[in-house]
Amino acid sequence: MSTCSKCLPGYFLKTGSPNECVLCGDTAKGGIDGCAECSGTTGSLKCTKCKPNYNPSGEETNLTCTKVCEDETACGGTAGSCGAIVVDDDGSMKHYCSYCGESTKFPIDGICKGDSAKGSNTCDKGVCTSCTTGYFLYMGGCYKADQPPGNLMCTAAAGGICTTPTGQYFKVPGAASTDQSVLGCREPPRHDGKW
Structure with missing residues (x-):
């Protein structure tokens, strides 16, 4: 097989020529900022788990991850x-x-x-x-x-x-x-x- 068809947890399948597995949080390649685990592929990607120091919001199967400080009020x-x-x-x-x-x-x-x-x-x-x-x-x-x-x-x-x-x-x-x-x-x- 010369192209990816399935990816490990923490990655998503970016279709193209050739297909590639991309980290869920790699925004430069279509990932979601702050995302540690995701489902779907390019165009239908959904975050299912946020990275540490990111607050999840939204539905469990389609999270939005917002970066937070150790103390949310500490930086103004x-x-x-x-x-x-x-x-x-x-x-x-x-x-x-x-x-x-x-x-x-x-x-x-x-x-x-x-x-x-x-x-x-x-x-x-x-x-x-x-x-x-x-x-x-x-x-x-x-x-x-x-x-x-x-x-x-x-x-x-x-x-x-x-x-x-x-x-x-x-x-x-x-x-x-x-x-x-x-x-x-x-x-x-x-x-x-x-x-």
Whole structure:
């Protein structure tokens, strides 16, 4: 057989020449955003299970999956963004604030906090642009290296730069305190200036 006719769970059959099995959540190839399991094929695709950190709504056989933060109010509601993904010890992904919906709040340790909590970290208009000693910059926020969720990515930081990443993260060579200094092993680099 030279073409797919059936796919494993978590994939759908995209008809064409040749047919191919595509991840249910692959929106670039016709999948559904946030979908972990689906039924049907191109044109009749329906989501039956959402990915972690996505809220399901609708009918069980035709779900809509909406991305949520660990704390839905932490990033300023729908005006904010919970695009900072942190991989937990058990491999699960948690979503934290990468942008705060209120311009006077900033992502510190993954939660939008006011001026008093930002300390010596440099933050403005809902994001942080550099971090102080003991903190490191990650996806628009400053994270303390010796407490969760920061210590899931990095266990030591100096001058606003991660110096000792954990096993599922690596240091970005040549990063300054104004740069993200740690990346997840499967994390794409930032291209558009936003997380």
